Amino acid sequence: MKVVAAALLAVMTSGMLACPAVGQTAGLRVVVNGVDIPLAAPAVALNGQVLAPMPGLFDPMGAVSAFYETTQTIVVTNRLRTTVQMRLNDTAALVNGKPARLPAAPAQIGSHVFLPVQAVFALLGAWAKFDEAEGAVFVSSQITAITPQIVDGVLKVAVEATGPLQVETHVLRNPDRLVVDFLNAALRLTGREYPVNDAGVLRVRTGQFQVKPYISRVVFDLQQAVEIQVATDPTSYLVTLELRPQDPGPADAAQPSAPQATPIAPGAGSVKITGVSFQEDGSAGRLAVETNGPMEFKIREFKFPDRLAIDLIGAVFVPVKQDVSVNGTSVVAVRAAQFTATPPVTRVVVTLKRKLNYVVSRSAGHLLVDLSTGSAQGHTVALDAGHGGRDPGAIGPTGLREAEVVLDVAQRVRDLLSQDGVRVLMVRDSDATVELDDRTRMAREGGATVFVSIHANASTRAAVNGTETYYLTPQSLALAQMIQDELAAVLGIPSRGIRTANFIVLRDNDVPSVLVETAYISHADDEAHLRDQEFRQEIAEAVHRAIMRFLAVYPIPQGAP
Numbered sequence: 001m002k003v004v005a006a007a008l009l010a011v012m013t014s015g016m017l018a019c020p021a022v023g024q025t026a027g028l029r030v031v032v033n034g035v036d037i038p039l040a041a042p043a044v045a046l047n048g049q050v051l052a053p054m055p056g057l058f059d060p061m062g063a064v065s066a067f068y069e070t071t072q073t074i075v076v077t078n079r080l081r082t083t084v085q086m087r088l089n090d091t092a093a094l095v096n097g098k099p100a101r102l103p104a105a106p107a108q109i110g111s112h113v114f115l116p117v118q119a120v121f122a123l124l125g126a127w128a129k130f131d132e133a134e135g136a137v138f139v140s141s142q143i144t145a146i147t148p149q150i151v152d153g154v155l156k157v158a159v160e161a162t163g164p165l166q167v168e169t170h171v172l173r174n175p176d177r178l179v180v181d182f183l184n185a186a187l188r189l190t191g192r193e194y195p196v197n198d199a200g201v202l203r204v205r206t207g208q209f210q211v212k213p214y215i216s217r218v219v220f221d222l223q224q225a226v227e228i229q230v231a232t233d234p235t236s237y238l239v240t241l242e243l244r245p246q247d248p249g250p251a252d253a254a255q256p257s258a259p260q261a262t263p264i265a266p267g268a269g270s271v272k273i274t275g276v277s278f279q280e281d282g283s284a285g286r287l288a289v290e291t292n293g294p295m296e297f298k299i300r301e302f303k304f305p306d307r308l309a310i311d312l313i314g315a316v317f318v319p320v321k322q323d324v325s326v327n328g329t330s331v332v333a334v335r336a337a338q339f340t341a342t343p344p345v346t347r348v349v350v351t352l353k354r355k356l357n358y359v360v361s362r363s364a365g366h367l368l369v370d371l372s373t374g375s376a377q378g379h380t381v382a383l384d385a386g387h388g389g390r391d392p393g394a395i396g397p398t399g400l401r402e403a404e405v406v407l408d409v410a411q412r413v414r415d416l417l418s419q420d421g422v423r424v425l426m427v428r429d430s431d432a433t434v435e436l437d438d439r440t441r442m443a444r445e446g447g448a449t450v451f452v453s454i455h456a457n458a459s460t461r462a463a464v465n466g467t468e469t470y471y472l473t474p475q476s477l478a479l480a481q482m483i484q485d486e487l488a489a490v491l492g493i494p495s496r497g498i499r500t501a502n503f504i505v506l507r508d509n510d511v512p513s514v515l516v517e518t519a520y521i522s523h524a525d526d527e528a529h530l531r532d533q534e535f536r537q538e539i540a541e542a543v544h545r546a547i548m549r550f551l552a553v554y555p556i557p558q559g560a561p
Contacts, residue, residue, distance in 0.1 A: 028052075029136035030117055033164060034184040034213060035060040035304060041112050049104040049119060050130055050137045053112035055485065060303065061139065062164040062237065062552065063124060066481035067113045069497060074106055074113060075477055076120060078163070079236055079554075084123045088113070095123050125162030127186040127214070140214045141165060141237065142188045148196065148204050155199035157218065157241040161185065165239050167230050168300040169360065178220040178228060180241060181209065183300075187216040200224040200245035229359040231372075246361060271295045271315045273346045276336045280328045284356055284371040287334060289348060291315065291367060299360065299369070305332075306352040310369065311339065317346040329421050330356055331371065353420055354548065378556040380423045381547060382448035384505060385410035386455040386515075389433025394458035396527035402456040403431065405530050409518065410454050412540030413547075420548060440508040449556060450479065450512050452547065453505045456530060457517035465523035466494030470515040472506040479550045480514045486542035491535070493519060493526060512554065516543060 028043040029036055030052050037060070043052040054074070058065050063078035077083040085094040086106050093100045100123060104116040121128040121139045128139045141163030148157045159165065159182070170179040191207030202221040209217035220226070220243060229242040274290045289312065296313040317338045324334040332351040339347035350371070359370040385407040387393030393402030407428070414424045425446040428434045434442075443451050457468070467487045471480035480498040488495035506513050518539050519526040529535045 027135055029134075030057065030139070031136055032057070032060040032121075032139040033141060033166065041110065041114075043117075044109075044114070046104045046116075048130070049116040051104060051107065051114040052117050052137075053109075053114055055112070057115070057117070058124075059549070060164070061121065061124065061126060061141070064478035064482065064550065065115075066477040066498070068477060070500070074115065075474065076115075076124065077478060078124055080125070080162070082124055084120060086115070086120075093123065138213070140184045140186045142186045143182060143216050144188050146189065146206050146218065148194050150196070150198050153199055153244065155196060155201050155204075155220075155243040157204065157243075159218070159239045159241065161237045161239070163237055165232075165237060166301045166303070167239060168298060169228065169230065170298045171296050173296060176222040176225075178222060178226065178243070180218045180220075180228075180230075182216040182218075182239075184213050185216045186214045197223075199243055200226040201243055225362070227359065227361040229357070231357040232355065270344050271312070273312060273315050273317045273336070275319060276322060276324060276334060276348055278324050278326055278331065278334045278350075280326065280331070284330050285326075285328065287348070287350060287369040287371070289336075289367040289369075290365060292365070294362065295367075297360075297367065299358070301355070303355075306355050308350040308352065308356075308358065308369070308371075310348040310350075310367075312346040312348070312367070314344055315346040316344045329419055330354060354552070379449045379551050379554075380425055380447050381417055381551075382425045382427060382443035382446065382451045383410045383414055384427040384439050384443070384451065384453035386453060388428050388431055391433060394456060394521050396521040396530070397462075397524050398527060400521060400527050400531055402458070402521050405456055405521070405536070406454045406518070407431065409536050409539050409543075412537060413452075413454070413543050416540060416544035417547065420544075422548075422551070436504045437508070439505055443509065443511075448511060450547065450550070450554070451505065451509050451514070452479075452483075452543065453503075453513070453515040454543070455515060455517050456519055456521040458522040459520060460522075462522060462524070465520040465526045466496040467491055467519055468496035468517045469498050470501040470503060470506065470517070471498060471513070472500055472502065473513070476506070476512045476514055479512045479546070479554075482546040482549050483514060483516055483543055486546040487516075487518070487539065490538050490542050491519070491529075493529065512550070 028050055037056055040053040040055045043050050054065050058076060063076055065076040067074050072088040074086045083096055088108055089105050091102045091105045093102050102116055102119050107114050117137045118128040118130060125142060126139050127142050128137060130137045141161045143159060143161045145160040165185055166183040168181040168183055172179060187208045194204040196203055200223050202223050205219040207217055209215045225246045226243045227246045231240045271291055271293045277288045279286045295315050298311040300309045302309060317336060321337040326333050330353050332353060334350050336348040339345045356371045361368045387403035395401055414426060417424050425448055427439050427442055469480045469484040471477055484498050503515055506515060519530055521527050521530055
């Protein structure tokens with residue numbers, strides 16, 4: 001397979017199309033769950049397989065990948081703990097320890113590792129297909145089970161999948177029904193109908209609504225108005241829909257009848273929206289849409305960045321446009337505007353810092369959307385600022401102390417994580433002496449689910465500089481790769497990659513643990529960077545982004561606080 005890798009490299013560097021067995025197609029794309037991946041290098045075709053560079057490839061599938069350079073191995077794992085292990089130039093693979101065979105071997109081309117896209121995603125349980133006419137590989141999560149049940153008068157529908165699900169909710173009338181679409185999701189089941197006759201629901205119907213792109217649909221035929229809650233399990237890709245009857249209050253009973261499903265021209269027959277408001281509540285909050293009557297609505301989830309878009313059908317937005325600045329723990333902003341005039345549609349967009357669960361309900365004169373925290377809740381991140389107290393750590397050429405720098409960076413990371421609703425345990429929060437053995441003990445006793453130790457490196461060779469991240473156990477590899485990728489993207493100093501080391505803080509931890517060497521304090525330029533407040537903030541933001549990416553796919557351990 002080394003010959004194949006060499007051939008691929010030759011094709012890419014020559015810029016010419018090769019034979020059908022090994023070739024490059026101009027503009028080959030990879031689209032994962034509706035996201036057109038910005039490839040780090042052009043993808044290539046090999047015997048019907050598309051090989052694409054690894055960076056960013058698996059993020060929209062809620063999976064993480066890492067390349068271990070010393071052993072030439074690649075590991076891809078998802079939230080279901082499905083783990084695919086591969087080696088460069090080898091078609092043999094392991095899926096949760098069981099042998100599998102790839103149609104094309106991973107290859108290193110230039111500075112990037114290329115993987116056979118369709119094969120690896122299929123091993124993770126996704127649907128993947130190369131569309132030659134469009135020059136693209138399309139990858140979708142697959143729904144593997146839909147289970148409705150009545151619990152204490154509430155209809156609960158569990159939707160299990162092999163990857164993240166994007167939910168779009170519609171309320172339609174004449175007849176009354178609630179439609180939930182799962183975008184970019186292939187239904188691995190035969191569509192069927194479930195009789196309910198409870199919780200305000202007559203029946204539930206499921207099916208593959210659309211194939212290109214895939215949309216799986218669940219329809220609830222309603223007997224009365226219902227409240228719906230959409231929640232995502234942080235330890236898997238499970239989405240739970242909960243429907244419960246909603247008794248109309250006196251004010252709601254007096255509301256005019258609902259508009260028809262056919263397009264409504266602006267005028268007396270249109271529902272009027274007079275404004276929107278947002279009230280923070282802890283790590284999330286409540287969106288209230290002020291309206292003079294009931295209406296059809298549709299709620300859709302978007303990513304990159306995470307957003308909720310609420311389309312109010314047949315509704316005129318009286319203020320025309322409104323912006324609500326929030327910048328809270330989980331919500332950045334809310335904006336509302338007249339999206340279309342004919343038919344009239346008002347759109348409200350909630351920009352999020354991360355995916356949130358939501359509940360939709362009606363109150364007198366309001367449509368309410370209650371937001372609640374999602375995947376990071378339940379994790380505790382231990383931040384270990386290296387050295388401190390009687391141990392200043394490494395000292396730079398002009399006297400800058402490592403212990404001082406890394407404490408400041410750790411506190412910045414703490415503040416960013418806290419804003420996202422993540423519980424943080426600081427191993428030291430002042431210039432105090434903490435023994436090495438005590439650092440892991442404190443994290444363990446504090447219920448840490450992730451451990452990040454922050455340092456500044458030093459070398460007897462003054463010319464050595466850059467950033468690197470250390471790990472020891474396989475469960476820590478993905479976190480190390482994410483942190484190193486984020487640091488390399490913003491710091492502007494050499495990336496020295498990820499490495500293994502038998503450090504005590506890595507060896508004595510049974511949770512994902514990494515040690516980050518932010519820069520070489522012994523290098524004159526790196527020391528100058530570490531003195532700079534903006535550079536420290538860039539480090540903190542990069543580490544924060546990586547931790548949040550990791551928490552989004554790493555299951556919360558059983559028994560976590």
